[in-house]
Amino acid sequence: MKKVVYILLLALLAVSCKMTRQFQDAASEMFRGEVVAKVNNHKLYRSQLQKYIPAGVSPEDSASLARQWVNAWAEDLLLLDMAEEQLSDADKDVSKELEEYRRTLLKYRYEQLYINQRLDTLITDEEIETYYAANQDRFRLERPLLRSRYMVISADARSLKILKQKMSSDDEMEVMEADSLGSYAAIKYVDAADTWMDAITLAQEMGTDYRSLLSSIKHQFYEYPDNNGNLRVAYIAEIAPEGKPAPIEYVYERIRDIILSSRKHKLETDLEHQLLEDARSNEKFVIY
DSSP: HHHOOOOOOOOHHHHHHHHHHHHHHHHHHHHHHOOEEEETTTTEEEHHHHSSOOTTOHHHHHHHHHHHHHHHHHHHHHHHHHHHHHHHHHOOOHHHHHHHHHHHHHHHHHHHHHHHHHOOOOOHHHHHHHHHHHOOGGGBBBSOOOEEEEEETTTOOOOOOHHHHHHOOOOEEEEEEEEHHHHHHHSSEEEEEEEEEEEEHHHHHSSSSSSHHHTOOOTTTEEOOOOOSSEEEEEEEEEEETBBBBOHHHHHHHHHHHHHHHHHHHHHHHHHHHHHHHHHTTTSOOOO
């Protein structure tokens, strides 16, 4: 009798466990949200999809984004399932590649930690000037650089003559007056006389190519009438010629990056040498 009761208890327990698992699965499905798409045995739930839809977008944009993401999700899984089905066991074994990637990633992260803890990011003006003086051939210009003030203004504007006079002045007050006058009399007015600009950039502003612009400069002015009754005017304050070293101001940040990169490279090399020497000293690295 006891044996029968024991068997019945075991059976009830098994049924109870099965029902519990079914209940948990159903609850899981319910809390994850309704299924919005299915690919083979894969299901996409609304709660998963909603994570990729930005808040505040319109219903139309939301629906469009949802369709795009669902299609991408399906394509990814279809391709993955096909790979699982068609590839041999040997082809599906990616453990070697994963281990190599893991090793590479760990080494890279340690190198970055080592460099970040030791890298001196302070670079003085003197260091930049010294590097510039010793490496001017590296900074020879392929195209001229310009310092300029330029504007787009109606060809019959009354203030055109006075603006040209003031924008080309060496007097700081007159230059400031040109800025003020140009802000309302011109369609566009830009004072870039304190900044070196690639000749191509100014040529685009003037509606021409840079060689035509340079060849048409007269008394430091370039003028070009457009098809809308406007005049494009540029005052060229200074030119750094093609083939000459770029002004140090123009390559300042580039030199800073070069010096910083050189310091990083030295730290990487020092780390490799240090690890090797330490391993030899401690007999962790032995060549037989």
